[in-house]
């Protein structure tokens with residue numbers, strides 16, 4: 001057995017991989033930044049921030065939120081509670097936490113809301129060959145990144161192989177009967193871990209709530225998952241920064257204008273440990289195929305798509321695949337993918353799919369369609 005030193009960077013709790021204009025860090029100018037004015041500057045702006053799901057959120061509403069900061073805060077809290085009640089693995093009363101404790105192959109009834117979320121996650125998982133897999137929880141725990149706490153020794157090959165026996169999309173099923181939805185495990189040890197999509201789901205929910213209220217301009221950033229619409233406080237397109245993975249949160253690597261679409265980033269460089277003996281780097285992102293943390297040189301993958309639940313599901317799986325395969329998949333499937341890897345000289349280097357180009361241009365683009373997220 002090898003001993004491992006856990007190196008959780010100071011910001012293990014802060015997984016904000018994306019920064020954005022108006023909230024601290026200034027994105028560097030990108031080429032062709034003309035044509036990004038979409039409104040007059042706003043005299044009134046409502047802003048809140050706080051902590052949720054062990055990470056940070058920032059919400060900005062140019063033009064002001066009806067009811068002001070207090071109403072915005074209570075609307076955000078309503079959404080966080082709804083999402084947490086469904087998918088938390090840390091709150092023992094949450095639906096997923098209770099399902100994980102249900103060590104049985106008998107039917108487990110769930111809300112239709114959670115059923116819709118799981119169906120969408122299954123769909124996204126299949127699109128990328130299950131590289132993002134919601135049943136990966138036991139492996140996450142085995143490697144010391146889950147609710148069961150950190151590890152002192154890396155697991156043995158036997159432990160990895162044994163745990164893999166009950167990891168896989170085919171190890172549980174979702175069934176609907178007479179208006180009720182049920183989850184069924186094929187092995188009583190199966191557990192679900194939807195934490196990688198929690199931030200995206202919450203961002204979508206809050207965006208949907210704001211859309212229903214008729215709010216034309218907003219930026220909702222929940223750690224690395226962002227929904228934005230309309231204009232920023234200066235009346236320009238919102239800009240989101242993809243963080244330079246080598247800068248410890250200090251520098252923006254690329255500025256992106258998502259133009260009403262969702263964007264999220266998965267990164268392997270914030271939460272990891274280094275093996276004492278081998279100097280091997282182990283990330284909190286697990287490759288479900290090997291049962292081991294990814295250990296390649298791709299350190300972040302960002303995706304732009306119609307909903308943050310979708311981007312948040314895809315970015316994790318595409319990070320598992322690594323830059324080349326991720327960007328090839330993006331080109332083949334017309335999905336906007338942006339990957340950063342560290343080259344032999346220790347330099348950060350990007351590759352992106354063709355569909356990502358328009359988001360790097362920061363000029364108003366008319367033809368983007370945004371599908372409504374899950375209700």
Ligand code: ADP
Pocket residue numbers: 015131132133134136140145146193195196197224265266267268270284285286287288316317320
């Ligand atoms: P990041 O945005 O830095 O990727 P997230 O919190 O969104 O961080 O996702 C990482 C979490 O997702 C891990 O801590 C683990 O719980 C879970 N996870 C790790 N690997 C996978 C995977 N292959 N598929 C699904 N979930 C995963």
Ligand code: MG
Pocket residue numbers: 196197265266312313315316
């Ligand atoms: Mg994610």
